[in-house]
Amino acid sequence: MMDRIPALEAVHLTKAYDAVRAVDDLSFDVKEGEIFGLLGPNGAGKSTTVKIAITLLCPSAGRAMIFGVDVVEHADRVRQMIGYVPQERAIDRFLTGREHLQLLGALYHLSREEAERRIRELLKLLDLEHKADIPAKNYSGGMKRKLDLACGLIPNPKVLFMDEPTLGLDVQSRLRIWDYVRRLRERGITVVMTTNYLDEADQLCDRLAIIDGGRLKALGSPLELKAGLGGDSISVTVGPPEPSRIEALAEALRAVPVIRSVSPRPDGVDLRVDAPEKAVPAVLETATRLSCRVEFIEYHRPRLDDVFVAYTGHVFRDEFPKSESNE
Numbered sequence: 001m002m003d004r005i006p007a008l009e010a011v012h013l014t015k016a017y018d019a020v021r022a023v024d025d026l027s028f029d030v031k032e033g034e035i036f037g038l039l040g041p042n043g044a045g046k047s048t049t050v051k052i053a054i055t056l057l058c059p060s061a062g063r064a065m066i067f068g069v070d071v072v073e074h075a076d077r078v079r080q081m082i083g084y085v086p087q088e089r090a091i092d093r094f095l096t097g098r099e100h101l102q103l104l105g106a107l108y109h110l111s112r113e114e115a116e117r118r119i120r121e122l123l124k125l126l127d128l129e130h131k132a133d134i135p136a137k138n139y140s141g142g143m144k145r146k147l148d149l150a151c152g153l154i155p156n157p158k159v160l161f162m163d164e165p166t167l168g169l170d171v172q173s174r175l176r177i178w179d180y181v182r183r184l185r186e187r188g189i190t191v192v193m194t195t196n197y198l199d200e201a202d203q204l205c206d207r208l209a210i211i212d213g214g215r216l217k218a219l220g221s222p223l224e225l226k227a228g229l230g231g232d233s234i235s236v237t238v239g240p241p242e243p244s245r246i247e248a249l250a251e252a253l254r255a256v257p258v259i260r261s262v263s264p265r266p267d268g269v270d271l272r273v274d275a276p277e278k279a280v281p282a283v284l285e286t287a288t289r290l291s292c293r294v295e296f297i298e299y300h301r302p303r304l305d306d307v308f309v310a311y312t313g314h315v316f317r318d319e320f321p322k323s324e325s326n327e
């Protein structure tokens with residue numbers, strides 16, 4: 001039995017700058033035909049990973065292959081297989097949408113007929129036909145992003161890399177782009193995308209690599225990752241929050257069979273449970289028995305942000321960026 005060659009294979013991939021390891025020993029495979037997400041907060045190393053895969057950056061160590069072809073040794077062959085939609089907008093304000101695509105067609109040495117055919121197809125696919133001949137500076141944000149996508153697709157890639165495809169777009173445009181990415185998958189194109197939107201990773205990606213600080217923290221389908229946490233979450237807030245009382249409650253809850261794990265917080269306890277319909281009454285009963293007043297109880301199915309906390313030990317987004325404090 002032979003495994004298919006991965007669309008992208010990263011093996012101990014590392015990129016070090018003077019002070020930082022932007023990418024630190026990353027190993028993962030992307031299967032042909034899947035939508036694969038690199039999920040992580042700002043500075044996690046997502047763009048750096050993509051730039052190595054598309055031959056824009058050289059790794060400091062490790063290697064990356066596109067369908068078995070090494071991105072450093074055979075950069076030219078790799079470039080024939082990939083498309084790229086950068087994180088920063090690459091389009092020129094004064095050219096029209098059609099002119100952008102024509103320019104790229106020439107860059108990729110498409111014949112005139114082939115270029116015209118693909119441009120027609122892409123403009124239609126992305127619903128940009130009616131705006132094709134006005135300058136891109138008059139496009140809305142969502143339309144500019146679609147034009148970025150069209151540009152990435154001009155070479156007819158086997159693997160399309162998209163860096164934060166929906167960053168800053170409104171909900172409608174995001175949904176339309178998700179739809180479009182799914183259609184690419186139907187056409188057999190492998191999509192490797194980065195995102196720092198948890199819902200995008202959850203709903204769009206077939207599999208995910210969660211990265212943080214340049215390192216791989218978890219790998220799997222959103223469902224697998226969430227199921228791997230083992231159980232649903234219940235968060236109990238007690239008032240007033242006295243440490244001894246919370247400790248006593250945590251201790252008592254550890255003895256309840258349907259409760260799998262108990263983590264005390266300063267103002268309550270977080271629980272992982274098998275059967276919430278049994279666990280919630282048990283929590284309330286235990287709290288009453290210990291004269292512990294429950295102010296708030298929240299239950300939810302595992303979400304990707306729970307997965308992120310579980311694997312990295314911190315929350316996905318730092319509410320107070322350090323750069324803003326004047327130390």
Ligand SMILES: Nc1ncnc2c1ncn2[C@@H]1O[C@H](COP(=O)(O)OP(=O)(O)OP(=O)(O)O)[C@@H](O)[C@H]1O
Nearest residue numbers: 017020022040041042043044045046047048049196
């Ligand atoms: N040319 C460079 N020189 C030095 N450090 C760099 C360089 N490029 C990136 N870095 C650092 O590498 C780390 C990863 O950057 P990268 O752009 O890959 O993150 P990212 O996950 O794409 O973040 P974002 O969500 O903000 O786009 C960051 O700490 C960044 O400051």
Ligand SMILES: [Mg+2]
Nearest residue numbers: 046047048087
């Ligand atoms: Mg980035």
